[in-house]
Amino acid sequence: MFLSTKLAEGVTLHIRQTTQFKTVNFSIKWRRPLTMKDAAERAVLSNVLQHSNGKFKKSAEFRSYLDDLFGTVLYFDASKRGSEHTVVLNVETVNDQYLAQNKVFNEVLDLLNTVIFQPNFENDKFVSSIVEREKEMVIQRIHSIFDDKTRYAQHRLTQIIRPNHPASISANGTIDTVKAVTIDSLTEAYHSMINEDKIDIYVVGDIDVEAVQKKLTEALPFKDRAPKKVERNNVDSKPEKEYTKEQQEMKQGKLHIGYSTPVFFGDEDFPKMQIFNGVFGGYAHSKLFMNVRERESLAYYASSSYSSYYGLVFVVSGIEPANEKKATDVIAEQLEAIKNGEISDLELNQTKAMLTNQLKEALDLARGQIDIYDQYKDLDDQFSVELWKERWDKVTKEDVQKMASQVKLEAIYFLSGKEA
């Protein structure tokens, strides 16, 4: 799918030439092991690097320049995957051929060098006023989870089910760790990100591969590095409590349930576990939707998700608070039904068709091509849709039943109004 070349030790360039899109997409990913402190530093760093740089010291100047380049989109983001923290720089620019007279592509390549290698420093450090404002922005982002009851309930369940574990460490850090960031610690975090992180650089679009390889080698002079290998989930963490009920001023009840599974991303049983999740609650044909919503009219949404990097399955539903017990029972019945082998051919086939379709659809987006390849490239075999389709097709009812029998209820979290 991508043509990969090594720019330096620990730095890989992946290019995909395609005429599918009217834009060219760049994505640069910096990775290191996930810790609370690093997450906070790197979340603030993402914001600070996006704000300004050595060439455009004021944010308004920088944004004006991007607008002039036909609204070239440029943003940094902090995220996590398993036990890794990622800082990503995404850039999307219009392919020159669709513009009446302008050439923006070369300018964008220069811009990559500017935003990465020429930070807005005063005396070799970041500027205090900018750092303080961006710390505040990240703190507000963390606070805002509180206003979105679904996100808040999921955040609480994750904290309860896996305390002090990568599953519950936010990619933005915590309010306290963000407050503790200083211009010195941030400058240090910048240097270690540039010089020590594992780096993957992606380019997708209608481009001249050799020319882009050459130009990027010049524009991105990353040095050799020996990134630490990230071990998966070696932290031992147990749920704090089996049942937690909390209250806020709200009308709906948010029922969030967490289960564990021994199957992780890339394991041999991983495709079976994906099918299990599809039969259980991943889609509109799944047992949760058909029973909690359609049969019992208990909810507008009732679904499950498989968090495969952490070996967790989550069920979420919004219900009338008085129906908590009934909803919990109906959800439990659905898992029980799968354990008992009550899986129809239709459910199995629908799930297989949906998984295949989802993967193919995602590959019709430049960002989807990058993210899927980025995720699957580290597995042993060459990634292809056909390979995964084949793996899903092989999954039997008995396999799904077996997956269900290994799924273990660990914690229930219920958030509801004060009078309930």
Add this chain to the structure above:
Amino acid sequence: MQTIEFKQLDETLYYKKLSNGLDVYILPKKGFSKTFVTFTTKYGSIDRTFVPIGESETITVPDGIAHFLEHKMFEKEHGDVFQEFSEAGASANAFTSFTRTAYLFSATDNIYKSTETLLNFVQEPYFTEQTVNKEKGIIGQEITMYDDQPDWRLYFGAIENMFHKHPVKIDIAGTIESIDKITAEHLYTCYNTFYHPSNMLLFVVGGIDPTEMMAFIEKNQNKKQFPEPTPIERHCEDEPKEVAIQERELKMDVQKPKVYVGLKALETNLSGEEMLKHELSVQIGLECLFGRASNFYTEVYENGLIDESFAYDFSLEKGYGFALIGSDSSQPDKLAELIKTQINNAESTFTEEKVERVKRKKIGFFLRALNSMEFIANQFTRYEFNDMNLFDAVPVIEKLTLKDIVEAFKTIQGESQQTVFKILPSSERKE
């Protein structure tokens, strides 16, 4: 079948009006495995007072009915339509807005089968008192979910402030009380009035052969009988120019206040290229005033008056229009004042240079958006329902002048058109 070429964009659009009145548009996309299809009726939450087809008296139906109808279309005598889509590996969905109800799916295989499922399920209503009553619990939870979302309440609060009578002020899903009054008979009345093919548009975009697809759709439609199309009579009371309420607040369990300044649009009777030009001009004006490159943004950002939630937007349809500007802010009153000042002094902020820069940004936005099948299908339909063409946007932007922006902006600028709506934390919040 007509073909419409957009040379600079490297796109060819295929169009045919079928004999039953249905508008069909097909946009083939080379190199894509996905196909996205939308089947949309020009019928949304604001269409609550109308003359039912074949009758002469105007009626008003319970609030939330267009959305309720959308839900009930998926249930048939033989079961749930989602099942059929899933079996074919297609993701189906639907949405109801103020002015449209859209049914859609995306898929990479079995495209014809799913297209047929889509056409058939939307054209075969099946409502019973029992299935209608069953849905009330589900939609009740959907309404409750939105009631708990501060950002949704902020959006609707600002709209409620702006309008005296226009039904855009009524929540799309209605209320628990209003949906309780809905019957199967209501649904049939609305369905028969608004789901005639002549009031609908089918858009297909993706990796398909346009000739074959058009023939397939036409064959499906020719098998069905529809009454002769008649014009739909919708009624809307006259809406005053000024806002209904200038300032209002609501308390909710939030960590930080939220504020929107709303601007009620005066020019709401345009269509076609005139409307396109006007809408784009107002959007470009807003971007000049409030975009990240603006002095305004720099000032409120540096003074800590906004955070990442800061946003601005302009919505325009036939009969109503409004702009919203706001953010989560620890100083909502101060921010609202600064926004209003910026609006009142807009002329001095608009310059040739800024307008040209924002035009370039906007062109880039459209070209990026044309990578998205969802954007193309949904936006093309919205534009077409207002006699505009999505693919004209870029050439229209290229021609806009400073004067166009200034003139268009005047229509949302007046002080009596401004409103402020705030959501304030209800109590001391615990960490």
